[in-house]
Structures are given as C-alpha cells and as structure tokens.
Amino acid sequence: MATPIIMPRQGQSVESCILTEWKVNPGDEVAEGDVLAVIETDKASFDLESTASGTILELFWEADDDVPVLANVAVVGEEGEEVSEFRPADSSPAQPEAPSASAAAVASVDAQSSTPSAASVEISPHSTTSSGVSPRARKLASSRGLDAEIIIGSGPGGRVIERDVEAFLAGRPSLSASARVRALADGLEPPLRGSGLAGMALAGDMRVPGSIEGAETQPVKGIRKVIAERMMQSLQSTAQLTLHSSFELTMAQAYRKQRLADGKSKVSLNDLIAHAIIECLKVHPEMNAHFLGDRIAVFEKVHLGVAVDTPRGLLVPVIRDSSDMSIEGLSSEIKKLASSCREGTIPPDDLAGGSFTLTNLGMLGVETFTPVLNAPEIAILGVGGIVLKPKRSASDEVTYADYLPLSLTIDHQAIDGAPAARFLQSLVFHLETNPGQPFSQPNE
Amino acid sequence: MPKSQIVEPAEERKAGILPFAEIPLNQYQQDLAKEKENYGPDALVGMYEDMLLIREFESMLQSIKTQGSYEGIEYDHKGPAHLSIGQEASAVGQAFLLEVDDHILGSHRSHGEILAKGMSSIRKLDDDSLLNIMENFLDGDCYRVVEKEESSCVKDLARNFLLYGALAEIFGRSNGFNRGLGGSMHAFFPPFGILPNNAIVGGSADIAMGASLFKKVNRKSGIVISNIGDASMGCGPTWEAMNFASMRQFKELWESSMRGGLPIIFNFMNNFYGMGGQTAGETMAFDCLARVGAGVNPESMHAERVDGYNPLAVVDAIKRKKALLESGKGPVLLETITYRFSGHSPSDASSYRLKEEIDAWQAIDPLVAYAQELIDEGLLTEDAIAENKTDVTKAMTQAFRLASDLEVSPRLDSEKIGDLMFSKRKRESYAPDREPELILPAAENPRVLALAKKSRAGVVDGKPVSKNKVFQYRDAIFEAAFHRFQKDPTLVAYGEENRDWGGAFACYRGLTESLPYHRLFNSPISEAAIVGSAVGYALEGGRALVELMYCDFMGRAGDEIFNQLAKWQSMSACILEMPVVLRVSVGSKYGAQHSQDWCAMVSHIPGLQVVFPSTPYDAKGMLNTALAGSDPVIFFESQRLYDIGELFEKEVPADYYEVPFGPPAQRRTGKDITLITVGATMYRALEAADILEQKYGLTADVFDCRSINPLDYDPLIKSVRKTGKVLLSSDACERGSVMQDIASNISQLAFDDLDAPPVVVGSRNWITPCAEVENDFFPQPSWMLDAIHERIIPLSGHQLSSNPTTGELLRRQRAGI
Numbered sequence A: 001m002a003t004p005i006i007m008p009r010q011g012q013s014v015e016s017c018i019l020t021e022w023k024v025n026p027g028d029e030v031a032e033g034d035v036l037a038v039i040e041t042d043k044a045s046f047d048l049e050s051t052a053s054g055t056i057l058e059l060f061w062e063a064d065d066d067v068p069v070l071a072n073v074a075v076v077g078e079e080g081e082e083v084s085e086f087r088p089a090d091s092s093p094a095q096p097e098a099p100s101a102s103a104a105a106v107a108s109v110d111a112q113s114s115t116p117s118a119a120s121v122e123i124s125p126h127s128t129t130s131s132g133v134s135p136r137a138r139k140l141a142s143s144r145g146l147d148a149e150i151i152i153g154s155g156p157g158g159r160v161i162e163r164d165v166e167a168f169l170a171g172r173p174s175l176s177a178s179a180r181v182r183a184l185a186d187g188l189e190p191p192l193r194g195s196g197l198a199g200m201a202l203a204g205d206m207r208v209p210g211s212i213e214g215a216e217t218q219p220v221k222g223i224r225k226v227i228a229e230r231m232m233q234s235l236q237s238t239a240q241l242t243l244h245s246s247f248e249l250t251m252a253q254a255y256r257k258q259r260l261a262d263g264k265s266k267v268s269l270n271d272l273i274a275h276a277i278i279e280c281l282k283v284h285p286e287m288n289a290h291f292l293g294d295r296i297a298v299f300e301k302v303h304l305g306v307a308v309d310t311p312r313g314l315l316v317p318v319i320r321d322s323s324d325m326s327i328e329g330l331s332s333e334i335k336k337l338a339s340s341c342r343e344g345t346i347p348p349d350d351l352a353g354g355s356f357t358l359t360n361l362g363m364l365g366v367e368t369f370t371p372v373l374n375a376p377e378i379a380i381l382g383v384g385g386i387v388l389k390p391k392r393s394a395s396d397e398v399t400y401a402d403y404l405p406l407s408l409t410i411d412h413q414a415i416d417g418a419p420a421a422r423f424l425q426s427l428v429f430h431l432e433t434n435p436g437q438p439f440s441q442p443n444e
Numbered sequence B: 001m002p003k004s005q006i007v008e009p010a011e012e013r014k015a016g017i018l019p020f021a022e023i024p025l026n027q028y029q030q031d032l033a034k035e036k037e038n039y040g041p042d043a044l045v046g047m048y049e050d051m052l053l054i055r056e057f058e059s060m061l062q063s064i065k066t067q068g069s070y071e072g073i074e075y076d077h078k079g080p081a082h083l084s085i086g087q088e089a090s091a092v093g094q095a096f097l098l099e100v101d102d103h104i105l106g107s108h109r110s111h112g113e114i115l116a117k118g119m120s121s122i123r124k125l126d127d128d129s130l131l132n133i134m135e136n137f138l139d140g141d142c143y144r145v146v147e148k149e150e151s152s153c154v155k156d157l158a159r160n161f162l163l164y165g166a167l168a169e170i171f172g173r174s175n176g177f178n179r180g181l182g183g184s185m186h187a188f189f190p191p192f193g194i195l196p197n198n199a200i201v202g203g204s205a206d207i208a209m210g211a212s213l214f215k216k217v218n219r220k221s222g223i224v225i226s227n228i229g230d231a232s233m234g235c236g237p238t239w240e241a242m243n244f245a246s247m248r249q250f251k252e253l254w255e256s257s258m259r260g261g262l263p264i265i266f267n268f269m270n271n272f273y274g275m276g277g278q279t280a281g282e283t284m285a286f287d288c289l290a291r292v293g294a295g296v297n298p299e300s301m302h303a304e305r306v307d308g309y310n311p312l313a314v315v316d317a318i319k320r321k322k323a324l325l326e327s328g329k330g331p332v333l334l335e336t337i338t339y340r341f342s343g344h345s346p347s348d349a350s351s352y353r354l355k356e357e358i359d360a361w362q363a364i365d366p367l368v369a370y371a372q373e374l375i376d377e378g379l380l381t382e383d384a385i386a387e388n389k390t391d392v393t394k395a396m397t398q399a400f401r402l403a404s405d406l407e408v409s410p411r412l413d414s415e416k417i418g419d420l421m422f423s424k425r426k427r428e429s430y431a432p433d434r435e436p437e438l439i440l441p442a443a444e445n446p447r448v449l450a451l452a453k454k455s456r457a458g459v460v461d462g463k464p465v466s467k468n469k470v471f472q473y474r475d476a477i478f479e480a481a482f483h484r485f486q487k488d489p490t491l492v493a494y495g496e497e498n499r500d501w502g503g504a505f506a507c508y509r510g511l512t513e514s515l516p517y518h519r520l521f522n523s524p525i526s527e528a529a530i531v532g533s534a535v536g537y538a539l540e541g542g543r544a545l546v547e548l549m550y551c552d553f554m555g556r557a558g559d560e561i562f563n564q565l566a567k568w569q570s571m572s573a574c575i576l577e578m579p580v581v582l583r584v585s586v587g588s589k590y591g592a593q594h595s596q597d598w599c600a601m602v603s604h605i606p607g608l609q610v611v612f613p614s615t616p617y618d619a620k621g622m623l624n625t626a627l628a629g630s631d632p633v634i635f636f637e638s639q640r641l642y643d644i645g646e647l648f649e650k651e652v653p654a655d656y657y658e659v660p661f662g663p664p665a666q667r668r669t670g671k672d673i674t675l676i677t678v679g680a681t682m683y684r685a686l687e688a689a690d691i692l693e694q695k696y697g698l699t700a701d702v703f704d705c706r707s708i709n710p711l712d713y714d715p716l717i718k719s720v721r722k723t724g725k726v727l728l729s730s731d732a733c734e735r736g737s738v739m740q741d742i743a744s745n746i747s748q749l750a751f752d753d754l755d756a757p758p759v760v761v762g763s764r765n766w767i768t769p770c771a772e773v774e775n776d777f778f779p780q781p782s783w784m785l786d787a788i789h790e791r792i793i794p795l796s797g798h799q800l801s802s803n804p805t806t807g808e809l810l811r812r813q814r815a816g817i
Helices: A097-105 A135-143 A162-169 A177-186 A222-237 A250-261 A269-283 A327-343 A417-433 B032-039 B041-067 B088-096 B111-124 B127-147 B154-170 B203-217 B230-234 B236-245 B279-283 B289-295 B311-326 B355-362 B366-376 B382-404 B415-419 B446-451 B473-487 B527-539 B551-565 B599-604 B616-628 B681-696 B714-723 B738-749 B771-776 B781-792 B806-815
Strands: A003-006 A016-022 A035-040 A045-049 A054-059 A066-068 A072-077 A240-248 A289-291 A296-298 A304-306 A308-310 A313-315 A356-360 A379-383 A387-392 A398-411 B103-106 B194-197 B224-229 B264-270 B304-307 B332-337 B492-495 B520-522 B544-548 B580-586 B609-611 B633-638 B665-668 B673-677 B700-704 B707-709 B726-733 B759-763
Touching: A016 A045, A035 A072, A135 A162, A135 A177, A222 A313, A240 A250, A240 A387, A240 A417, A250 A269, A250 A398, A250 A417, A269 A304, A269 A327, A269 A356, A269 A379, A269 A398, A269 A417, A304 A327, A308 A327, A379 A417, A398 A417, B032 B041, B032 B311, B041 B088, B041 B111, B041 B154, B041 B311, B041 B366, B041 B382, B088 B111, B088 B311, B088 B366, B103 B111, B103 B203, B111 B154, B111 B194, B127 B154, B154 B382, B194 B203, B203 B224, B203 B236, B203 B264, B203 B527, B203 B551, B224 B230, B230 B236, B230 B264, B230 B279, B230 B289, B236 B264, B236 B527, B264 B311, B289 B304, B289 B332, B304 B311, B311 B332, B446 B473, B473 B616, B492 B527, B527 B544, B527 B551, B527 B580, B544 B551, B551 B580, B551 B599, B580 B616, B599 B609, B599 B707, B599 B726, B599 B738, B609 B616, B616 B633, B665 B681, B673 B681, B673 B714, B673 B781, B681 B700, B681 B726, B681 B781, B700 B714, B714 B726, B714 B738, B726 B738, B726 B781, B738 B759, B759 B781
Parallel strands: A304 A356, A356 A379, B103 B194, B103 B224, B224 B264, B264 B332, B304 B332, B492 B520, B492 B544, B544 B580, B580 B633, B609 B633, B673 B700, B673 B726, B726 B759
Antiparallel strands: A003 A072, A016 A035, A016 A066, A035 A045, A054 A072, A240 A398, A289 A296, A308 A313, A379 A398, A387 A398, B609 B707, B665 B700
C-alpha cells in the first residue's frame, strides 16, 4: 500500500522546512529509517527518514523548495500504485501536470472555453494584484519569470504596459518552464545568457537578482536570512552601549590546572566565564532580563545562550536553567550543544529562550569587539583573546600578566551604564579571585 | 416626376367642388333561394359547418385559457389567445369564393380566418393535391401525426391536419405549421393561401400590399386580402399602404399590360373596438370606417361597408370586389362589420362595454341566425346540427389531444432557433423559367457604355485618378444592381427618386433606360410602406431592392425593419425566404436629421444581416452577395464615399464577383496597434495611421468591418493578440455604437493580450451640427491620436487637441452627453 512520507514538524514554532537535498530518486528501494532527504529549518538541518519500506513512487518537491510541515513530500509503495491522491496542492513538480488534469475535468466543455477548475487554482507568492499592469504586460513578464509589479510603468496613469516590460527584459534570455517556476517562486532571475538551447535559461541558471559579474551570489535564506533579520532588528530596536574591561587570567588558569591535578574533568576558559556570568547574575539579576518595549521581564533562572560558529552560520544554543548546574554540568552541556549545532542536528527548541548570551571570538585572535545584542535580551558578553599586560603590584612593582578582554554590550533602554559597569566589575573580581566557585562579595 | 406629366397652373387653380364616389353601406339584399341557385345547397351548409368549426376552435381555446381544460383533457397554455368568437361569419363569408392562389394576411385575431381560408382551400383542392401538400409540408412532420388517426376521407383528413397544424402552432410545437416559432398571432399556411398573420396592429397592411405588388409585377393570378382591424386605420403604415396601392403611376405611367392599381382588398374587420378603445365613438375620426376610402383616390377605393354578421353579404361583396381587382381597378377598401363576444384576450373583463351591447349582438349570433335560415329553407335540420356539433367536437378533441401531448408534439430544441434565423440560400433567380424584362439591352445602356471608358483602378502610376475618370462607388452599386436585374426577373427596385432622378445619389442613373416601370419606380415618401411592401413582395416569392434615402429615415420604417423584415424567416421556421436588400444611405453636412449612422440599431435586431462597404470593390462585391442570397440585408452606404475610386484592390473587376459577408477587410498591415473602423471613418483612421507612423514610429493594422453582422472576429483577435492595443472608430454616436459591441467582445476574446483597454472613438453624443463645424462632431484623425496617447500608449511629444481623458468620459456620461 502506498504510504505518504510527511515533512515532520521540527519544533513548535516551525511552519516549514527547506528541503535541502534529496538522497533518493523515484524508483529507489528504501527501508524504514533510511534517509530520504536533508531538510533544514531556519536554525538547523536534519535528516528526513522514511517511515515506510518499499519503492519511492514519487517525490513531490524539488531541492530547495520550502515545504510546509506535515505536507506530503514523497510516496513509498509498490510500483504502479496511484499516488495522485497524496500530491499536495502547491508542490512544484505537480505544476506541469496540473493544467492537463484540470483540462480533463472540464473535457465535456469546449476546449477553448475551458477555465481552470477551482482545484487547480495556483497560489502564487506574487498574487497581489495591481490595476497598474496591463494584462499583456503581466503576461509577458510572467512568461519571462518576472514580477511586473516591480517595474515602473510608462503607460497612461503610470500603467505598466508591454514596452516597459520589454525594456526591463532587454538582454534577458528566454526561460525554460522550470526556470520560470523558480523565478516566480524564489524571486530568482536568469543570467544574460542561459546554458540551454539558444541561450535559454534553465532552472539551474537562475540566480539572485542583482548578481554581480565576477562574484558568486547566493540568495539570503535559511539561517543566514534569520541572522540578518535578527541582527538588523537588534541594532534598530535597541540602544546599544558597550563597556570594555579585562580580567587577569592567573587565578583562572590556576583553577584549571588544579582541577587536572585533582583528576577532575577539563573545563575551558569559556566554561569558566560562563559559570562566572551565571554566578554574577545571581547578585545582579537586573542584567538577566528581556526588554519588551512596555515592560521588562527579569528571569528567575539564567538561561545562558552560547554563540557557536557553524558552517551554516552563527547559532546560539541555550542552556536552559543553567543557574541550577554545576560547572561540570555546564561544561558538558555547552560541549554537547555546540557539537550538535556544528552537525546541524540541534533541535529548534534548543535554539530559543535565552536570557543572557555569551560570545567568544578570542580563539580567533580578536582582542576586543563590540557584540550585538541578542534582542530582546538586554546584555551580551563578548570575550576577546589573551593579551599580556603590565600590572602594578601592591609593592608598586610592575610585572606582566595574561589578561582576557571582556566587552559587555547592554541595552541602554533597559539598564544604565553604572549598574552594568558594576556587573562587569563583579565578573572581573570573581574571575580574578574565585573562578569556578560560588560568587562571594569582595571584602571591603 | 416624369417630364410627360405637366402640372398646369391654370388647371390647378381652377375653382370648383370636388365630388366623391359614393360609399355604399350594407346594401346586400338577402335572397337565400337565389344564393342556393348560385352556389348549391351543400356550399351554403358548408359555410355553416365552417362557422361552427371556428366557434368550437375558439371556444376550446377559451376553455383552455380560463378553465385549464377542454373535454376532460387538462392543459396549461401560457401564450396568447386573441379569440374571434362572434366574428365567424365574416371570415367564412370572405373565404368562401377565394381560390387557393388568392392570399390572405391577417392580424393577431386571425384563427378564424386561418380555418375559414383553410377549409375553403380544402374544398377547392382535389385529393391528390391535398395529399401532396400534407405529405411534403415540413417534411410531413405534421401530417404523420394526423394520418394515424381516424378519418373518413382525404378532405376529412385535411381538416384534421388543418386543426392540428394550427393548434400545434398555437401551442408552440415543432409539428405546428411554423415549427411553433410563430404561435397564435403569427400562424399561417402558404399552401392554402394563408400568408403571415401579424401581431402588430396594421402590420399586414403594407406587407399585403407588397404581396399584391408581386402578383401584379410578376403577372400572377389571384388577389390579396389584408385582414386588419378597425383600429389599424389609426396606424400610419396602413395609410401609406393604401396610398401606395393606389398610386396614379399604375394608371398613368406603367405600360399597358401593367395598367391599374394593385389587386388588394384592404379589409377592415370592424369589431368596433381596438382592444378596449371604441374606434367609431372614441378613438377614431371616421364615424364610419369606409369613409376613409374617399380620401385616398377618386374611386373612393370602391369602399363599402358590408354586414359581416351575414355570411352571404360578405360572399357577395368579395365576389364583386374580386372582379374589380381582376379588371385592374384596385385597390379596394372593405369595411366588414362584426362583433366579438369574447374579450380582446382572456384577461379582458370587458369593462369598456355594456352587457346589453354584447347581449344585443349575441341575439343576432350568425351561428344561430344563419342556421335558422338554412332550416327554414329546408337545407338543414336540428338533427343534422346536433350531428355536426358532435363531429366537430370530436375532431377538435382529437386535435387538442395530439397537440397538447409532448410525446406526440414535442417542442423544437431551442438551440435550433439559431439555425433558423437565416435561410442562407443561394438564389440566382426566383423565377428561373422566365426572361427578365428589359426595355433596352445592357450592351446599349448609356451608363454601361460610359463606364467602359472609366478607370477601374483608383490609382494609376501612383497617382489618384480624377473623379471624372475614375470608376466610382456609385458605379459599383449600379453594376451590381443591373447585373441582378438581368438575372432575376422578379427583382424590383423602388424608393424615393429611384427612377428619373437616377437615385438621389445617382447610383441608379442608367437603370431607367433599361428597366420598365414595373421593375423600377418612384415610391411615395412612405418609408414604412417601402420596407413593408418589400417584405410582402419577398414572402410572395420575389426579390426586392429598396432604399431609404437617408439612414435618418429609418425611424419611419421602424416596425417594418425591426419586426417584419427581421423576423419572418425565423417566425416561419424558414418556410419563407426574405430576399430583401434595403439600401440605406448615411449622410453628412445636412444637420441633425440627415447625418446619422444607425448601424447599431439594426445590428441589435436578430435576423438582419448588416453590411457597410467603404470601397467600390466591396460595394459591388457585397451588393452582388446580398442580391444573390435569400436573407434580408441592411446595406449601408456613405454619402461621403459615392465619388471615390478603388484605392485598395488593383481595380474593380468588370465581371461578376462576390465579397462574402463576415470577414473584415484589412486595409493596412502594421505591428504596434490595431485600428478598427466601420464605414467612411476608415479613411480618417488611415490618416491617423500615417501620422502614427511618420511622427511616432508606430505602425498599425487597419481593419474595415465592412460586414457588421455576421462578423468574423478571428482576424481582429489575431491582430490584437499581436499588437495588444486597439482603437475602434465609426461615425456613429459613441454611446451604444457597434464599435462598443466589438470592443466589448475583443476585451473578452483577447483580454490577456491587451496592453490597454479597447478604446472607442465615436461621434459626440450630440445632434450633428451644421456642415461648417461638423468636424467637431465626427471623429477626426487627431481625436484618434489623442485617445491613443491618453488611454493606450503615450506618444512622445504629442499635443492633445481634444479631451480624451477618463475624467472627461465620466463627466460626459454623468451629463448624459
């Protein structure tokens, strides 16, 4: 019996996934649990496993399609079984068949008078209508994979007329049917000359509008798109102020050495700083908050986000309830999450809900930088690379010691510079005096 | 006016008193014994039987309309039933002596006349002829139904056939005499000499006159009777028809073998009410209807009033009048007084007349009175009457049972009506066995000789040929008309100034020399009678080419064009053909009542072919097509174009050729915009196309919709698909014009290819102003460019000379201008 394979829901907030790559072709034999495709949310990528055994009868989507969760993506069954009942209404490979299917439905009516039945209504991402485009101009634009709405019209009343589309298209090649679908679905445009017959642009030729000669241009989508939106929104919606400081590494390094000597697990400097943040937030809870415009939410526990560099871009897994953890627990959790981020297997729900973020570029030789807030969090701590600095001892002697720069960016809407500075001060004190231990106030 | 007739001032100014020929009233003296001698006893009883048949037929319909049943059979008849209960003696008395080739045309109240004339013809035809008629009429569809039923002899079968055919027609069934497409008010049966009855009051007057014109011109035997009501004397076309039938030229100018007025009786069935208006005392001036004859001709139209409540009085009158007509002394006006007991229609409560009045007429009910006379004379017995009634009721019940049964008498599939709108036949001649009458052979005709010297091309060596040397549009009309005159002996042409003047625009100059009066004559200025008589001429079997001097006069012939010319083919299921070409000249320069293009009005009416050629080549080719077909054609011409030569085809061929109706002519080929025109506007569109090309670098497809209906849209749509832009223009006022219709269809047929809405540039919705400023009224090339610039595609650097904005369009529509 033919069984549809659905796009699983990857977390509560996920509505669709990008189908990055098919691992099978129609006709392939698959067993339950075999990987059919690689899929990707805005935060991570996953393997799509088969939930049935048999022959792949049809794949409903193309690579790079954005597939709604719970939609059928493929059908597994026995050769010759009917699959049309499983075909989703708006999957792209179905498009060549759709018109003929609707024509058959109205075959009793004169062929010339046939109108698409309700079942074959195409939902176009550009379905907004404008009286400002002549039907002819719209038709021409659509045949060349162009959205006529973006063109400035020269007809009566600014109507976009044929000649406007022609001018816009001048020098652009004709498009194959599948290229046209991609153009309209993904907003891609063809190169000056395509790779098909007589320069026709094929689906694979389609590229992001505004491609630059000599540069490889990629569409901004997926994780990149999310990061771009969040960063822009962060800078536009918050009042960012960065405070710089540094702490002497002597005690922290000693603590790490001692642990190894005591046979305890290895903790990184980053783990120590994470631990210190959590400890200090216990005495500066106002820094463990979200700024929500008309209110500020201060969290009881610390949910620490840790920025991780991955091949697909920056990810920030969140260690939930990190204030309940020992330094060992914290260290292993950070390791685990970072690794699943790099592998792309992080569950989307682990990428949300942080209350304070730690980011570290020290290992890449950066001395200091100004981190961008992970809004609506009101603070983020950036860690730079080790620098050797002179220091004056109590005996007025100048010696050298390793220091680690810290940069604390805050949202000045939610908190002022002085309390932030006091938090930073606590952090430096703790790391210089009592790293890896519960926070204790400096003796006055 | 012919030069042979001199209007002498001395004669015309002489004092005196005009005498009128006397008009007899009810002069018939009854002598039954003598009539028995004249016609035989059976014939006199036969009249009674026919009256009874009609009475029962009408009573049956009355019962169906008011009770929903007859003789226990239920039926709901939704359509009309204008009954003539009380009028039977008038119908039977009239039909009694008529031969089969004497033709009657009637009104909305003519069931009785159909049955009376039908029974009269059945009595006169032998069995073989009757069977032949029944078996062949409508492929025997009607006959097959009654043939299976019981009948005692062929005449009995023929009576059943008549009853069933008429009733099935009234009920709208496909076995009816006209496939159910005519119905109660239009039913007819030509093989029995029953021509169309007419639902328009007085509608039969000019049509019957045209039928009698056919009989005269084609030397056919028989007379024509127009049975119309007393109220139709109030209709202009009735007067026009009586005058036309009495024209002096029939006596003065037509050749000796053709001398005399038309063989027609204008019989007014005077039942004293036009619907509910009492004519004699209320709505008319005549007091006594027959008086009107005195106003028409010196013979007072041999008018008289005859007592329609005495069948023998009517027989006597018809006998005398028929003899008059056969001796060329027509036409005749007959007032047959009668009375209907039934209402105008079943919804009539008779609120306009006293019960005492109805009782008084019922007291002399001819069915009772005439029967009593026959009994007194020993010709009829009460038993025979009872037997008769049983027999009639039985026949009626049979006809009703068959006609009301949808299995036996199905309705015509509605889609088939479309197939019956045009007869679409090719007719070289409507009398192939006869030689066309000419008084001068074509080879000697002065115009034919003159045309031989003209240039048939409008442009020679790149230069336009001068007006005097070029073969003109008016010459093309002449050649096509003259060709058909030489092929079809039935062809007649008439209208205002058609003969000596050569047509108001010299299209017919030269025809006078070759054609006798009875093939080409001047008509009175009676547009209704011109068109109406052409309808009658055609439905009697001839071809007519008639003319309205100006399109603006079409209103005068409104009913004849819209209801008669357009509808009789389809209302007869194409039993009738309507080979009438109505030439209509569209004017200019003569102001508001002489400059209008009304193509839209006729193209709106189903059943008319409408063409408007704009070149000599098309004028000849399309008139040839029109004059070789069987359908009515409204043939528009433009007075702006009569003197132009041929600019598009190489030349106008001297030989016969046809230009088919349907395809538009492509006058120019371009790629950027489509211009579509009708009529003379085409030449202005070409000027606009020149400017578009020279000034703005745009080339145009220019189409001339020379055929408005039918119209083949394919070439237009192909062009619009190419250009995406279309401007339509004609000299008709913009609102509701043909161009709006074409524009609307193009919007639907080529929507996705349109780069702008189709734009119509017509004349302003005004009266036509005086000639000096009429360029402010008719579409100009500059208006077309303005509309293109403002509504279709901006033209770089174009300066507007008119206001084609959509805001102005809105303003004008709001103002109703």
